[in-house]
Amino acid sequence: MTVDRLLINLDLNLLVTLDVLLRERNVTWAAEHLGCSQPTVSTALARLRRHFGDELLHRTGSRYELTPLGAQLAARTPPAVEGVRRVFDVRAEFDPATVExxxxxxxxxxxxxxxxxxxxxxxxxxxxxxxxxxxxxxxxxxxxxxxxxxxxxxxxxxxxxxxxxxxxxxYEDRWVCVVARDNPDVGERLTLAQLRTMGWVVLFHRPTAFAPAAQQLRMTGVEPRVEIVVDGFLQMPFLVAGSDRVALMQEGLARKVAGATGVRVLDCPFDVVPLAEAxxxxxxxxxxxxxxxxxxxxxxxxxxxxxxxxxxxxxxx
Missing domain, CATH: 3.40.190.10 (Periplasmic binding protein-like II)
Structure with a gap:
């Protein structure tokens, strides 16, 4: 296996400094974050600029902005720093009582x-x-x-x-429907006919991103009439409460928040495979x-x- 000369000559301290500089966009603030002097960070920035052949940061009025290359590096340096940290975190033995x-x-x-x-x-x-x-x-x-x-x-x-x-x-959990506690159109049970006409609060609403139960609902021939799309389950009951909407949630979470959010938890009116969390x-x-x-x-x-x-x-x- 050939030796990567770039890695041999790489100062990992520069990677940490680069990450902080691109995040703070200010030499003084970066120095405070790193716990070192401003001249030290300025010297490191000069070395980074020589290495990349780019200013990385340039002054615009009273503030600094990233160059196009700096913006690319800003997206790449955090995972690189995290990867290095994980390498040096590994130990042959692990003592939970003493490890940090x-x-x-x-x-x-x-x-x-x-x-x-x-x-x-x-x-x-x-x-x-x-x-x-x-x-x-x-x-x-x-x-x-x-x-x-x-x-x-x-x-x-x-x-x-x-x-x-x-x-x-x-663990496993069960999918349930949540409706407003004061929804007069819903009794003790929901029907597929009601699910066809009610407005829905759904998660993400993308082909590869949705609650598995929503796909199973579609297999029954019911296409949810989506009114609100969210990126988290905890938002759902608040957006269902006081409305005629419905949402699919995990029973564990739904029952935990039902009392505080003003919703009722009802069984799904269709066969749904339990959620198997891993x-x-x-x-x-x-x-x-x-x-x-x-x-x-x-x-x-x-x-x-x-x-x-x-x-x-x-x-x-």
Whole structure:
């Protein structure tokens, strides 16, 4: 294997400085963020400009703006810095009681609301130096999962979206419909005829980004009349309350927020496969002891979530 001369001569400190400079767009602010002097950052900027053959930052009036190349680099440096950090975070052994590490989990607001508090509590009890970063999932993150999972520890996502990635199952939930508590046109049950005419609040509304239950609804011949598109499940009940709209939600979240948001939780009037939530990660993390600890923690938290469900029909099946 040939040796990459560029990497041999690369000063990784310049990568960190470049990342901060492109984000702050100001030498003084970058120096404060990095905890060093302004002349030190100015010298690093001069080296970066020589390396790239570009100004990177140029003054416009009283402020600095990125050059076109600077804008390209601004999108590339954060994942590069994160990748370097992950390389040097790896240890042969992992002691949760003493380690200081951040885990990044990409998840829907639904899973973050249900599972997040339990995971956070367990982590705080056993690994006080561990920090959790929960980032909202997006269609782009799912559609480009291989790249996404190179710079994150994992993705909490139901089955049906990803293949060829390692995963561990977490828990199952049931899809339900939510309607306004004061909707006079809906009784104790919904019908397919009502679902055809009601306005819908839906998630994303893209071919590769929707709740799996919505696809199953379409298979019955019902095409939702979409009125509002959102990027998170927690917004749905607020947009259903006080209206004649309907939305598909996970029962665990729907029952958790129904009382506070003014909605009712009803069974779906069509056969719908339960949501099977799983944690997916890049194969390069499979042998990492710290990552294995995180996976075990998520599985344990999922068991606790299921054990704590409300007995009277509760959040989860």
């Amino acid at each position: 590490r951040e885990f990044t989990i990409i998840t829907s607001d639904y899973a973050a609301a249900l599972l997040g508090p339990i995971v956070a509590r367990l982590a705080a009890e056993r690994a006080p130096g561990v920090r959790l970063r929960l980032e909202q999932t997006t269609p782009h993150a799912v559609d480009h999962a291989a790249d996404t999972l190179r710079t994150a520890d994992g993705l909490i996502l139901p089955h049906g979206f990803l293949t060829d990635m390692p995963y561990t199952d977490l 944690f997916w990660w890049h194969p390069m993390y499979s042998g990492d002891p710290a990552h294995a600890w995180l996976r075990d923690l998520l599985v344990e938290a999922s068991r606790e979530l299921l054990a704590d469900r409300e007995p009277e029909g509760g959040a989860l099946p």
